[in-house]
Amino acid sequence: MFLGIRRAISLLLLSLYFWNFLLVALVGPEDLYACYAALAAVYGVAFVGVAAEWFWARWFAIGLGQFGAFSLLALPQTGPEPSLLVFGISHVLVALFLGGEGMAARYERSEACVERYNFQEESLILLRRSIKSAGMSLPFLILFTLAPRQDALHLTALGLGVAALVGLIRRRTWALFAAAGAGAIALGDGLGLFGAPTHGYFLTTPSGSLILHGPGFALLASLMLLVPLAFARPIARWLRA
16 A cells, blocks of 8 residues: 555656646746756656556656756755755655665566566666666756757757667667767766857746756766666676676
């Protein structure tokens, strides 16, 4: 029963942020429409996936929870801003409520998943780490690539990030290269290798009551590099063989 309550609260919060970001896209500044429509789509996918009990959706939603938890790091600069507190704490709850072996039994360790995919334990661990990292990094990648401007380099990074997530879900090796490419572009931009670092913008509410901005979004988007790094050990073993 408690698992069902945790899952219901997580779904409620995911749906809340789907509508929140959709409203930001519709009533916010016109040049931020693509960015917040994309964020709404990300939360919509997480909501549908968790509700449908897709094996990877729990990991992805936990990654989104970790993304939102990063907003709490801005509190020393902003002070106890209510909208930021609500955003950060609610995302921490999503990550916590969807965690644990009991919840895993409904997703990647369910009988249907075991029969269909027959994951080895090491493969399951690596896939879990990489999809969580992708779920955490993809919103930062969207904020980095779509909020300020939408040039070819930014769109390439976003395309690689989305492709990486799809490839991970389908268990394709090329997903690691796509994630590495997206992360490398974001890191290079954040370090100023392509000129002045891109400034991202983040609105916590449709009214834009709090706006976080700065070049740090590019560096946070480079967390997509955690996806290939999760496979560093098995790749090293393969190279030595």
